Amino acid sequence: xxxxxxxxxxxxxxxxxxxxxxxxxxxxxxxxxxxxxxxxxxxxxxxxxxxxxxxxxxxxxxxxxxxxxxxxxxxxxxxxxxxxxxxxxxxxxxxxxxxxxxxxxxxxxxxxxxxxxxxxxxxxxxxxxxxxxxxxxxxxxxxxxxxxxxxxxxxxxxxxxxxxxxxxxxxxxxx
Amino acid sequence: xxxxxxxxxxxxxxxxxxxxxxxxxxxxxxxxxxxxxxxxxxxxxxxxxxxxxxxxxxxxxxxxxxxxxxxxxxxxxxxxxxxxxxxxxxxxxxxxxxxxxxxxxxxxxxxxxxxxxxxxxxxxxxxxxxxxxxxxxxxxxxxxxxxxxxxxxxxxxxxxxxxxxxxxxxxxxxx
Amino acid sequence: xxxxxxxxxxxxxxxxxxxxxxxxxxxxxxxxxxxxxxxxxxxxxxxxxxxxxxxxxxxxxxxxxxxxxxxxxxxxxxxxxxxxxxxxxxxxxxxxxxxxxxxxxxxxxxxxxxxxxxxxxxxxxxxxxxxxxxxxxxxxxxxxxxxxxxxxxxxxxxxxxxxxxxxxxxxxxxx
Amino acid sequence: xxxxxxxxxxxxxxxxxxxxxxxxxxxxxxxxxxxxxxxxxxxxxxxxxxxxxxxxxxxxxxxxxxxxxxxxxxxxxxxxxxxxxxxxxxxxxxxxxxxxxxxxxxxxxxxxxxxxxxxxxxxxxxxxxxxxxxxxxxxxxxxxxxxxxxxxxxxxxxxxxxxxxxxxxxxxxxx
Numbered sequence: 040x041x042x043x044x045x046x047x048x049x050x051x052x053x054x055x056x057x058x059x060x061x062x063x064x065x066x067x068x069x070x071x072x073x074x075x076x077x078x079x080x081x082x083x084x085x086x087x088x089x090x091x092x093x094x095x096x097x098x099x100x101x102x103x104x105x106x107x108x109x110x111x112x113x114x115x116x117x118x119x120x121x122x123x124x125x126x127x128x129x130x131x132x133x134x135x136x137x138x139x140x141x142x143x144x145x146x147x148x149x150x151x152x153x154x155x156x157x158x159x160x161x162x163x164x165x166x167x168x169x170x171x172x173x174x175x176x177x178x179x180x181x182x183x184x185x186x187x188x189x190x191x192x193x194x195x196x197x198x199x200x201x202x203x204x205x206x207x208x209x210x211x212x213x214x
Numbered sequence: 215x216x217x218x219x220x221x222x223x224x225x226x227x228x229x230x231x232x233x234x235x236x237x238x239x240x241x242x243x244x245x246x247x248x249x250x251x252x253x254x255x256x257x258x259x260x261x262x263x264x265x266x267x268x269x270x271x272x273x274x275x276x277x278x279x280x281x282x283x284x285x286x287x288x289x290x291x292x293x294x295x296x297x298x299x300x301x302x303x304x305x306x307x308x309x310x311x312x313x314x315x316x317x318x319x320x321x322x323x324x325x326x327x328x329x330x331x332x333x334x335x336x337x338x339x340x341x342x343x344x345x346x347x348x349x350x351x352x353x354x355x356x357x358x359x360x361x362x363x364x365x366x367x368x369x370x371x372x373x374x375x376x377x378x379x380x381x382x383x384x385x386x387x388x389x
Numbered sequence: 390x391x392x393x394x395x396x397x398x399x400x401x402x403x404x405x406x407x408x409x410x411x412x413x414x415x416x417x418x419x420x421x422x423x424x425x426x427x428x429x430x431x432x433x434x435x436x437x438x439x440x441x442x443x444x445x446x447x448x449x450x451x452x453x454x455x456x457x458x459x460x461x462x463x464x465x466x467x468x469x470x471x472x473x474x475x476x477x478x479x480x481x482x483x484x485x486x487x488x489x490x491x492x493x494x495x496x497x498x499x500x501x502x503x504x505x506x507x508x509x510x511x512x513x514x515x516x517x518x519x520x521x522x523x524x525x526x527x528x529x530x531x532x533x534x535x536x537x538x539x540x541x542x543x544x545x546x547x548x549x550x551x552x553x554x555x556x557x558x559x560x561x562x563x564x
Numbered sequence: 565x566x567x568x569x570x571x572x573x574x575x576x577x578x579x580x581x582x583x584x585x586x587x588x589x590x591x592x593x594x595x596x597x598x599x600x601x602x603x604x605x606x607x608x609x610x611x612x613x614x615x616x617x618x619x620x621x622x623x624x625x626x627x628x629x630x631x632x633x634x635x636x637x638x639x640x641x642x643x644x645x646x647x648x649x650x651x652x653x654x655x656x657x658x659x660x661x662x663x664x665x666x667x668x669x670x671x672x673x674x675x676x677x678x679x680x681x682x683x684x685x686x687x688x689x690x691x692x693x694x695x696x697x698x699x700x701x702x703x704x705x706x707x708x709x710x711x712x713x714x715x716x717x718x719x720x721x722x723x724x725x726x727x728x729x730x731x732x733x734x735x736x737x738x739x
Contacts, residue, residue: 425655435574
């Protein structure tokens with residue numbers, strides 16, 4: 040499990056602005072911070088992809104470069120994940136996209152997954168990144184994943200979250 | 215010295231597109247790739263900043279977070295550095311900015327530094343990041359730095375480059 | 390009805406790149422073009438908002454400026470509308486957002502509206518902009534609007550589309 | 565002369581935030597507002613370009629579209645013009661770029677043009693857009709133009725400014 044804020048970096052500033060009651064009122068900055076965190080997490084996730092040496096034709100000569108070969112699918116949990124998803128898309132600009140409709144249910148504060156809407160490309164042998172910044176306890180995320188697997192069996196699954204509640208991790212580990 | 219392409223990541227894809235004679239004709243993508251590399255290098259540079267624990271007032275409670283305390287100054291070498299500089303600015307959105315005018319001279323392929331234009335805020339005790347993506351042999355970069363130091367003595371200096379020629383590193387080390 | 394391409398402008402270039410089979414393969418440019426068209430259409434829609442004179446405190450003096458007073462709600466029809474919606478959001482950065490899940494049904498080529506997912510803030514007395522770039526015949530858009538009106542009665546409704554089929558207009562007019 | 569704020573639009577909001585002493589402290593929003601104004605002014609300037617009917621090959625058929633044929637050159641007056649220039653570049657993504665070094669001189673508050681740095685592509689028969697958001701009285705802008713004309717004779721010249729002082733217009737008209 041990679042935790043972006045484990046090592047101090049400018050990402051801490053973005054997180055602090057997301058959490059601060061003064062700056063979080065600025066919707067444009069709030070979205071920009073989620074987007075920047077998405078870009079940085081995409082960079083970290085990208086280090087786990089498969090790479091192959093390919094020939095690149097430069098103006099001077101041809102060069103060998105290690106380039107990623109996996110097809111990435113980004114699935115955003117609506118509505119909150121969109122700016123976070125946008126950040127991943129800024130980095131993985133050739134990724135395919137899917138969406139799951141979710142909304143915060145009245146009782147208990149848990150985010151329930153609305154199974155009425157899930158759209159995704161085929162997932163077989165692709166790298167699935169589930170983008171869900173507002174996870175409460177993990178149950179909804181597990182349900183979302185189970186729903187998504189109807190679209191195929193990914194080669195790898197990454198779950199990108201922001202500020203999860205400690206209870207979420209125990210739910211994951213038990214699944 | 216941090217070299218972004220040492221560990222395979224999506225940054226390799228950005229670098230490959232910058233170098234490839236087919237994709238580098240698309241000016242918008244070329245600038246976007248320089249910008250994305252600037253954002254990632256800014257993230258890496260940010261790990262070297264000084265951090266202090268500060269109190270952040272969240273909607274639920276107050277939290278202690280380690281936040282950067284250095285004032286960053288970004289100095290771009292014109293004209294080529296602008297999209298690369300833009301990437302650094304996307305990450306360090308409260309940084310101050312300076313510029314140095316430079317142009318590629320006719321004889322020899324070396325980039326000469328035009329000392330007729332250099333604008334910078336005071337640099338004393340700040341972290342200076344010199345953004346220069348088109349370095350040829352390093353001489354121009356050293357001249358640029360010497361010029362900049364007229365504006366004060368930074369606490370730390372970072373030089374952000376893209377695709378330097380091997381000869382550049384020997385020039386640096388000899389300085 | 391405002392048609393952006395009626396007067397030649399740089400928007401024609403964006404439209405041409407969206408339609409051209411060569412450039413439309415570049416997903417990043419495709420999204421960027423939808424986003425830029427969204428920004429320009431938002432600018433045009435903004436001219437129809439209500440404005441009030443407000444006092445702005447500048448560094449030198451206070452000034453009277455006519456500023457928009459309407460609360461804008463952007464509702465995007467998924468999945469295709471997201472980059473187009475992003476353009477509207479770039480311009481209306483304080484807007485609220487809603488989403489409708491839709492998918493292209495197998496039979497007949499018409500886009501059916503999946504009523505399983507619609508999320509929206511209250512719409513009463515707000516300006517609703519329905520963002521739907523992939524409209525086929527207009528039926529789905531009318532269904533989407535009828536669904537949305539469960540969330541309240543907007544002060545004004547704008548429908549932002551891209552490249553509608555001629556048949557769509559007759560469906561609208563008959564409704 | 566086209567004045568963006570003559571007709572109320574969302575651009576008024578951007579202008580108000582640029583002028584307001586509270587919001588102008590947020591450097592990221594300040595730059596974003598200059599960028600958005602640049603995009604909108606580029607859209608307006610684009611209506612004055614020359615257009616030719618060209619064939620666009622779509623997935624279904626080929627279509628005739630009126631597309632701009634002029635080569636645009638954007639010249640930014642440093643340092644203040646960069647975010648404004650970025651907005652123009654977002655719209656004219658295939659434009660060439662030039663820069664003029666300028667700085668606010670100590671005496672009198674006038675922005676003097678530092679002739680030590682001006683870099684530009686050839687201007688002959690191109691459309692030159694001079695981007696200078698911090699014009700004080702117009703003298704510096706006229707000097708900048710005279711300097712630029714060393715690089716060739718443009719087909720058309722546009723000057724894009726933000727918040728000019730009334731005195732500036734009389735300087736222009738007398739030139």
